Amino acid sequence: MSDQNRPASEPLRLVDVQQAVTAELDRIAPVIDDLGARFADAGHELALVGGPVRDAMLGRRSNDLDFATSARPEVTERILRGWGDAWWDMGRSFGTIGCRKGDWVVEVTTYRSETYDPDSRKPDVDYGDTLAGDLGRRDFSVNAMAVRVPGREIEDPFGGVVDLAHQVLRTPGRPEDSFSDDPLRMMRAARFAAQLGFSVDPDVVRAMTEMAERLSIVSAERIRDELVKLIMAPHPRLGLTLLVDTGLADIVLPELPALKLERDEHHRHKDVYEHSLTVLEQAIEQEEARFGGKPDFVSRFAALMHDVGKPKTRRFLDDGTVTFHHHDVVGAKITRKRMQALRFSGDETDAVCKLVELHLRFHGYGTGEWTDSAVRRYVRDAGDELVRLHVLTRADCTTRNKRKADRLRRTYDDLEARIERLSEEEELAAIRPDLNGNQVMKILGIKPGPEVGEAYRFLLDLRLDEGPKSPDEAKAALLAWWAERSEGRPPAG
Structure with missing residues (x-):
């Protein structure tokens, strides 16, 4: 076997x-x-x-x-x-x-x-x-x-x-000597646990805990590479749990253990730390359908980091409830800072942070009340990360209430169906105004400058709000907007 x-x-x-x-x-x-x-x-x-x-x-x-x-x-x-x-x-x-x-x-x-x-x-x-x-x-x-x-x-x-x-990880000699020679081996213990599904010898765990600070001498790039291998492994929860339990995460990914003491008002049966690990695992379960079975680091890391803004945004209300307002925006900033510290590429950082910032957007969908305009904006804001946003949003449902889980799944099924329908009708992935910059300048008789950008943004909002228009309809709307702008009144749209 x-x-x-x-x-x-x-x-x-x-x-x-x-x-x-x-x-x-x-x-x-x-x-x-x-x-x-x-x-x-x-x-x-x-x-x-x-x-x-x-x-x-x-x-x-x-x-x-x-x-x-x-x-x-x-x-x-x-x-x-x-x-x-x-x-x-x-x-x-x-x-x-x-x-x-x-x-x-x-x-x-x-x-x-x-x-x-x-x-x-x-x-x-x-x-x-x-x-x-x-x-x-x-x-x-x-x-x-x-x-x-x-x-x-x-x-x-x-x-x-x-x-x-x-199925156990031991060092050839004393773990203290091994980790003193190369502190990165402590990260490798977590990585191999995640890759192989092995347990770690208690003496090794003890040495990792006692020597965690030694990892601080290792370069950010080497730590990043081990962390990526761990996240991409078949059993990342095993490795991440080991990092947290030994204190290594306090050095390499402090945002993760910071979640351990925070309770999530949407998931009272578990803290945000456990919720985040579950979201990661549920994101992995979607890789077969979404990415042909290939591990996807961006979606996995976004799943792990999506709630890191909660500790800084937690507020207790007089009625005993807890809120985490704007934890999506705060979390995206925290994630960016951590990924930059670990020397991730700009593209990977931008992709993960976009997903963290957008992970709550779907919850405004209700039971399908969004207009077509709102659906278009959802697609536009997700951009190239739309598929990964689908993965993260679905993975973020960890409720044990089967009725609630089924309702959320059906609602997101409806949103994806609407996106697919509008995409077929309007090419949402490449959504642009109905007139380009050269046409705008010709119609309005203006030269390149800030006014062209203003007109372009007006046409883009019009396209998102009302869908595609014919060239004549777009021209008429542009001229009406320009006339109002020229008269000093707030332009329509």
């Missing part, structure tokens, strides 16, 4: 591990046998290491292969240049040389260790001499296994196979 089909709680059998490894090594034989022989002929060791070995034991397949070698980077480069179709050395400072051979992507790294200076954001790289030493410096025992090639001897000095069978 492949890992994708096996329940996370079901233990692995040793016989299944052995069969999975044998099958995968046979599949990748054209790479490991040939490349292993080339390194051996050059007098050096080569071993398949880390994730590819772990995934082979889980029945997963990948054409991205990582190797460790006794050869120094210049020797590795020479061997790969004579074997691969293309090569690269962006990781040379870490001892890594990469290449592509047909459909295979290969990276070979010199035996090494990574240690952090207490005040440095970047690890120092020291080359090692043995495979066992290299494995001992890796993050977790399930990633500290290797297969020597071309002989295919399995090296498992730290019990990775046993931990894999028990």
Whole structure:
């Protein structure tokens, strides 16, 4: 049974591990046998290491292969240049040389260790001499296994196979030493829990909690990359919960634990923290229908962050109720600040923040009272994020009241149907005024300037309010607006 089909709680059998490894090594034989022989002929060791070995034991397949070698980077480069179709050395400072051979992507790294200076954001790289030493410096025992090639001897000095069978994450040595060497490994513990559905050894959790502040020396970009992998994993709740429980989230995503003490007046059975995790999971459930089953970071992260404005906007009223007025707008600003701090791209930041700001818009729809004009504005404001807004809005319903949930679902079904109908009739996705800028200038006899922009905005509002018009109708409306404007009266529309 492949890992994708096996329940996370079901233990692995040793016989299944052995069969999975044998099958995968046979599949990748054209790479490991040939490349292993080339390194051996050059007098050096080569071993398949880390994730590819772990995934082979889980029945997963990948054409991205990582190797460790006794050869120094210049020797590795020479061997790969004579074997691969293309090569690269962006990781040379870490001892890594990469290449592509047909459909295979290969990276070979010199035996090494990574240690952090207490005040440095970047690890120092020291080359090692043995495979066992290299494995001992890796993050977790399930990633500290290797297969020597071309002989295919399995090296498992730290019990990775046993931990894999028990679905637990442990460090090869003391977790305090591992996390001191590379604090980012604490984030990786949460990421692998989310990716594999594994539990984390209590000693590892304890060390993460005690050493959480150590993560502050790691660069924002490295933290961001781990966070993205966690969010995109099959079980992000596991990883996020671990970050919050250990205090790591206070450093990397403080907005998340801040939700834990806030009660949501719409979801009294759970706090906003639990609600947000549930919304994330419900957004993931829609990926098959909306995105062809592919994980979508923007919709997932927007689901997680959509209520982060609530702590700052919470107000207690005299009648005992609680309000969170404008938490959508405040939340969008908080989200932007966090994503900028983590060095996300401008496009990703804009997309997530737009969704956070718009996530309440549907609740003004009532039972379908919106005019066609309001529906057009909903589509215009969502822009390229309309599908993701559909995902977030539907995911945001976490009520246990089946009747209420069914009513909200039917109401949003109605809104989507109206959007589809209007889109077919009016091309809503590319909605524009019925006259362009050149036509406006010709009709009004004006030159480029602010007045053209005013006229354009009038025509756009007219288009949204009343739908498409013929050129003659649009011209008449524009001239009437211009006449009122010229007379100093507030223009119509």
